Amino acid sequence: MAGEYSTTGTITNLQEKVIGPARMTLKDDALSIKSSYQIERGRPGMDDTFNSPKIPGVTAFGLTEGVEMVSESLVDSNVAISATEVGVSVLLTEKMLRTVSRDQFLRDAGKAMGSAINVKQEQDFAVLIDGYGTVVGLDGASATIGQLSAGLNQLRASTEPVSEAEMRNVSAVLHPYAWHDIALLLFPTGSGEAHAPNTPTPASVAERTFNRYGPTSTYFGTPIKLSTNVVASGANFRSGIFHRKSALIYEFMPVELKTDEFPRARAIELNMVIDYGSGELLDSAGREWDHDGTAPTS
Secondary structure (H helix, E strand, O other), X not given: OHHHOOOOOOOOOHHHXXXXXXXXXXXXXXXXXXXXXXXXXXXXXXXXXXXXXXXXXXXXXOOOOOOOOOOOXXXXXXXXXXXXXXXXXXXXXXXXXXXXXXXXXHHHHHHHHHHHHHHHHHHHHHHHXXXXXXXXXXXXXXXXXXXXXXXXXXXXXXXXXXXXXXXXXXXXEEOHHHHHXXXXXXXXXXXXXXXXXXXOOOHHXXXXXXXXOOOOOEEOOEEEEEOXXXXXXXXXXXXXXXXXXXXXXXXXXXXXXXXXXXXXXXXXXXXXXXXXEEEEOOHHHEXXXXXXXXXXXX
C-alpha cells in the first residue's frame, strides 16, 4: 500500500503550509525580550561564534602650549558569543492525518512548533536580564513606579551613561503580575460597588488605556512590555530595565524546516531548527528588577 502513503514529496507546499504559519509566531515584535535587544544575523561565510569588540573609554585632558599630549593605549576587549542549535520535532502518522483537515492541521502544527521555539528563545534571553549586576526592587514586595524610575535614572547616570538620545532604546520588560501592580498605581482603585479605577485627567488617557489590554504606551518614553518568560526565583520574578545594546543576540542560522519520512511507521516527521546564542556586552546599561510573584486577586 506504499502508493497510498502521503510522503513529504506528495504533500504540496509543505514549507508554505508549516513554516509560513510558524513564521507568523516568530516575528521579532511578538517576542518581548528578544525584540528589546540588538540582533546580529549570520551571513554566508560567518562563523558560528560572533566576536563583538568593545572599545574602552578614553579621557580628554587640558593642554599646555608647546607640551606634547600623552597618548593612551587603546586596546579593545572582546565578547565571544557562540550559537548553538535549538529545535522541536513532531511526528505525524498517516492515520492521524487521514482523520483531520490535512492542510489546516499542518498549519496548526507549524504554529505550535513556532510557538515552542519562541518560548525557548525568550527563556534563554531572560537569563540576560537575571544576570545584571545591579538590582532595583525587592523580593517579596510589589513592583512600583518608583523602582522603574530609579532604574531608568541609574542607567542615565551610570559609569558609561546612557545619553538622553539613547534612552529611547531602553525597554522595561515586566511579568504580568508586576504590570498589575504598576497599573494600580497609574489608575488607583476608585470607590463604589464596582471599585472601578478613578478617572485620570485628562479623561482621554482612560479611553486610550481601556480600549486595549495591557500596556498601551510608554513611561516617559520607555516602552513597557510584558513577558511570562522572565526568570522565576522561588516565589519571585526577575523583570528588567535595560538598553538594547547591553547584550547581543547572535542568530547564526534562521528557522529552518526539515522533514523525514518513515514509511515503515507510516508517518512523517517535521523538524524545526534555529541556531543562536546571546551574551552580555555592558552590565552598567541594564538593571534587574526584582518583585514578588504573587498572583493578583483584586
